[in-house]
Amino acid sequence: MFFATVVQSMTHERSLIIIKPDAIQRSLVGDIIKRFEQKGLKIIGMKMMHLSDALIEEHYAHIADKPFFPGIKKFIQSAPAIVMALSGINTVDAVRTIVGPTKGFEAAGGTIRGDFSMSVQSNCVHASDSVENAKQEVARFFKPEEILDYDKLGESVVYADSFE
């Protein structure tokens, strides 16, 4: 009975990751991608892109009227970014754990920000903060045909009994 409850709470989710310019300029791309792969998550879409004004204003709509927003925009356009869609069970929470809290200097060692960032703005990655936002963000950055379905090796072992 307990086991059945646990299984029901596990859902297939997606999460949107942006590898930000600071991580790209510091050659951390491989290191960051590796951390998601070794966890067992599946990359179902990925591309290097320049983030346009419109895309940034939509993505950061919640802070678009803040005085620091122009600085963020300038930073995020200072080099290309790599956007990535991840798929798996309970992906949103798993990704946030790997990424660590927003402020790099406070993030625990072992997380991406804890290991690689000393900053709030240059904190290497963006990760979706909820299942609902993840859906919107994946659709914002990827066309439907850019999301690719395939079987990653070892998935049944990664998820054991919970994988259906």
Place this chain on the structure above:
Amino acid sequence: MNKHHERTFIMIKSDAVMKGLIGEIIKRFENRDLKIIALEMDFPTPEFMDGHYPKDPVWVTRLGEKLLTGFKKHNIDSVKEFGTEDPVKLGPMVREWLINYFTMAPVVKMVIEGSHAVDAGRKIIGATMPNMADLGTIRGDFSSDSSVIANTAHRCVYNLVHASETVAEAEHEINYWFGEGKKLFSYKRFGLDV
């Protein structure tokens, strides 16, 4: 920018994507001071792959000859395996295997630039046959596949990654895989440009 500044086409192949080696592979190019100036995950269609490989009968027959050379070395009877030892008949089958390889899962295609990028790319990936590739290369570190193992399993060798062999080949491959006139990114990298 020096006169040996080059661009090369690198592809993380389907087996590496399925094995979760994308990050590890990218890291090795970054470590060697090479810069990623284009990157896309892509799921090639059989039609696209058919256009990628030459259809020239001489080239196709050579695929059959290579298979026979490997079989001879390991005393494997091609007639028993495939009902023929005619390279003209075996070639198209091997070509089909190559297409299957690239269509079983997505690939990650990249344009990498830097000093001696073409030669560096070849060095980083290692020898074509993973079982003969040096340790420290991508193929040597992450695969032990070989032609005899692959061909007796009726597939091509899975060797994780592709890198252009010459500057001219790189240019051709970048155009084929990213489309003519694709805008490549330009940015500064710490340790290299800043």
